[in-house]
Amino acid sequence: MSSITEIVSTPEIQKNRMHPINVTSEIGTLKTVLLKRPGKEVENLVPEYLQRLLFDDIPYLPVIQREHDYFAETLKNRGIEVLYLEKLVVETLSNQELRKQFIDDILRESQANVNGAAKVLKEYLLSFPTSAMVEKIMSGVLKREIEKSKKTHLYEFMEDHYPFYLDPMPNLYFTRDPAASIGNGISINKMREPARQRESLFMEYIINYHPRFAGHDVPVWLDRSFSFSIEGGDELILSKEVVAIGVSERTSAKAIERLALNLFKRQDSTKKVVAVEIPKCRAFMHLDTVFTMVDHDKFTIHPAIQGPQGNMNVYILEKSPEAEIATISHRSNLQEALKEVLGLSELVLIPCGGGDEIASSREQWNDGSNTLAIAPGVVVTYDRNYISNDLLRQHGMEVIEITSSELSRGRGGPRCMSMPIVREDIIN
Template identity: 35%
Template sequence: MSKSGENMFHVDSEIGVLKQVILHEPGLAFERLTPANKDELLFDDVVWVSRAQQEHRAFQQVMRDRGVTVHLLHDLLAETVKDEQAVAFVLERILDERQPHLGPALARLTGQVLSAMGPDELATHLLGGMNKLELTQALGERSPNGVRSLGLDLMADDDFVLAPLPNSLFTRDTSCWVYDGVSVNPMMMSGRKRETVNYEAIYNFHPMFAESGAHRWIDGEAMAPAALEGGDVLVLGHGTVLIGLGERTTPAGVELLARRLFRTGSAQRVIAMELPKARAFMHLDTVLTMVDEDAFTLFTGLDRRELRSWTLTPGRHQVPDVTENKDVFDAIGNALGLDAVRVLQTRQSSYAAEREQWNDGCNLLAIAPGTVIAYEVNENSNRMLRENGIEVLEVRGDQLGRGRGGPRCMSCPIERGAA
């Protein structure tokens, strides 16, 4: 643990050497996915859980083999809820008696069961959810005489008192580090909002983070209903941040983050880029990632000349100045001090392009300049990258990709060097 006031965690670029990262290995939440609930839980298909775990462990190992320290979300959360204050913090926020399916009695009973769990079991259910049968079995003799819940009576045994969070797999979205601070993000979709509470608890109470001295750019739901998700946030270096404006991140979210970065001087410019508002383009990193000091991948189906973007810089009265750019990559090149930016696009048919977009062909995790992790299924994109001098470390993602997220989505860097 660092001394108070010394920030050992920072992310200074997208492509600097990756040193520490948070990942989440699939578990109980994936076992809860069914054809009936997958849409509500924001997945496109059910998952072969044991195979997804194998794929994820291989993903972890690729990073460990390159010297990256991997922290697993479940373990961080379990270590966090050893602190009684952390447990109280979480339960107060996730068991709001005003939630339609709860009410005062069920919120009380659920809190009673969760607070009696050990740290590992509690972390498992905070991520994996709890159904009525599990709740009633856990209550046993602890159920107070005369306490009856209308909500509980109306539930079937397999209905969720606490919904599972399978999208916790995508650790980038809920928590993203930007230079010398972290943004704990208010999520756009209701099925992901509870993820924010888990990260708030970790950054507030886990010994590794509690005294890190890191700035807190966004403090969870305090910013809602403005929304910001980490898949839209790229730390380019040189005091520049690129943010996508699409399905999940709002203009208010961009401006609020920019204002806080400018206030400390941690960044001097934010470039905001408009995205189509569709699930296939849910985050910026589904269509664009940085792969080398001067190189970006861009989805073949997008024309750089048609991409609208704006540059935000510090303005008066803590209101950012906003200027529309003529070309987003010219703006990026100018910000990074480059004569030109390489925009890498795969030459392929519209059919192949659509398939690779669906399989996150542009969603690449750089672990060093010019070295990226990619799904092996995206053969055309990976070949194109190699032809342009990029080292591609392939991983299998047949099951992991069913939630529409690639290696960058599945990783939250907490320490990375400058490019």
Template identity: 45%
Template sequence: MTHPLLVPHVSSEIGNLKAVILHRPGKELERLTPQNLSELLFDDIPWVRKIQEEHDKFAKVLRDNGITVLYIKDLLKDVLKDENIKEQFIVDLLKINGITSLESKNYLKDYLMDMSYDDIAEIAISGLEKGDIDNVMPMGLAEFIYEDHYFYIKPVPNMYFTRDPGAMIDGGLMISSMKTAARKPETLILKYIYKNNDIFKKNNIPCWYDNTYFHSLEGGDVLILSDKVIAIGCGERTTPQAIEQLARNLFKGGSTVEHILVVQIPINRSYMHLDTVFTMVDKERFVFYPGIKRDLRVFSIIKEDKGFSIKKEKDLQDALKLALNLSNIEIIPTGGLNAITSAREQWSDSTNTLAIAPGKVITYSRNESSNKIMEKEGIEVIGIEGSELSRGRGGPRCMSMPLIRD
């Protein structure tokens, strides 16, 4: 599968969306249990057939609006066709899953090498359960100690939130350094795609950050406000050290970015990323969860001739005006001014809007109050069903990694 006309580039949060990377939820969700929910970052167990139906409708909405939809599993399959790449990927996959004893590692490597690249791509996401292997596998001490655990390779149920493992910034890719162990395999997958798939390889796409950096930085915290300005959330999943490192890499690496707005948000699962409380929907308009207003602090990192400077801003609205050189900024409160409605709809991702064009967004239809407020303000809202999709704590923006925007 080749895409010769796709040249990844994103320098806007709202420009016409041309191509996007998704992951259709699959078998990995069937491996969620009440016992492993917390470890795998879920609050509930989704109904898999229904979540797939909802995701398929989301993908159809994108295609109906002229957007090319690529699936991350297909991109991975492309690179695993090369036997050498497949072998190294298996080695890295076992390593990231903590397979430490030499005997176990060699056995599993040989077992997986006999499989097709299709099967390896599936296992990388849905996992390898102990019951999947018929033969008796040699066990080291770690395998004896953890023999009650279900998996040799753990499932990655958060994979359908493709926003988080990486983000296109200008003409380069940021590969996230994930905060939690449960999500680290996602960035391993993206890194193999980045290094070996023609979409990135033949277009000489630079890498602004990758999963080898110690400090965590996740894509849901990154908003591309313009070609020169990005906003980054600093909270539960993204550290200030990571933001400074990304700033250095962008400023020195030839990116057009000159100004980074750092929005400090409370360390709270409800606000795990910036896009759970704040997104851009039009040239001068943003949706915002008002319940968090008093807890925000905003800073600017500004490119200088030598390095960068950092300053504290008065508030988010003024900082946006100054950074984007706009005389007016409109903040649309999700849920209106009713604190209960606003909090309920924020929990089901009312602020996690995906702009597919200026003033045109995809949201969950269940957030009726927030959607009506946006429509009243002239925003075209395309509602999708998300009763099961939202159980993973993410909305349409979380579920999409824009590859190309006008």
């Protein structure tokens, strides 16, 4: 298997390898990004368990893979280094002891030790080469895959009761959520939904053991053992000094406060954390599903998150003389709060679907506000959101559209599907 870092070596990429993480804005020119190509885990979705696995529909694997490949090629054509999660994990698990340790962790978090099944599953998974083992862990293990002679408990024979020993992880192609790059460090997140909680374990192992990251003393601002949930779709790096985090269905206020305090203590450049409260519902599951930064002074927004006169709850956390407490102040207008923390006299909020009652709701459902900025004023979007895309162009944006008939079934857009590892710093 070829290494995912097997690309033309340039001084810039060598620099990135010396400093493996650097993300100080949402819009700095993207240099390195982490993706996950949809795989067999998507085909293990069945109607009876869609809700359990956080899907509303079943994507068609050959087409979703073609669409994802087009997305990846679009980024590569812009000179962006694309890393794949599945390949990084394989490269990480380079020795047998680490493989065993990883499987123990996965089985423990999958609660697969019930009635002794963990021992059989561990033997089964270790029987595969590393690449096939990783694919199997991600795609799920069916009860019917284990030889009957190795089954010793009644529930193991009852495939119609529940078919999986290990649930598939179909949400893995949304690499944004399990971890988030902030400055030269990372938050490795405790995810809210049981269906996704194992996902951040992959990033924990990559940061600790992959040669690209291990030995570089990458700061972990918040780890996955913290008691309260936070997800990367809620974490937006507005500038070197300002981080915005959504208080959402998936991210708790307690996790935001702990992350803010850790950043204030350990990263001098972080001055403010802006907590933005959004409605807690599936349609608005993360801040980046309703709000993204697309240029120095431009943002997309879904109008439905704002009250009359643009009112909503915004809290600015700042470093306090007392290390364990942040200074917290309240604002009621998002646009004014953004101008304040970014030092802007004016900024533009570009409404999803043009603000039309029907179009904005429809296009937000299809991730019209979930843009991936790859440079200031240059964004990747889904082609289906033609009203939002046209409006972005009217505001001077370069809009790169990707196909999305199957990708969008997972309820996430280009930003959700990408975790920036390295961006160029914005020079003010």
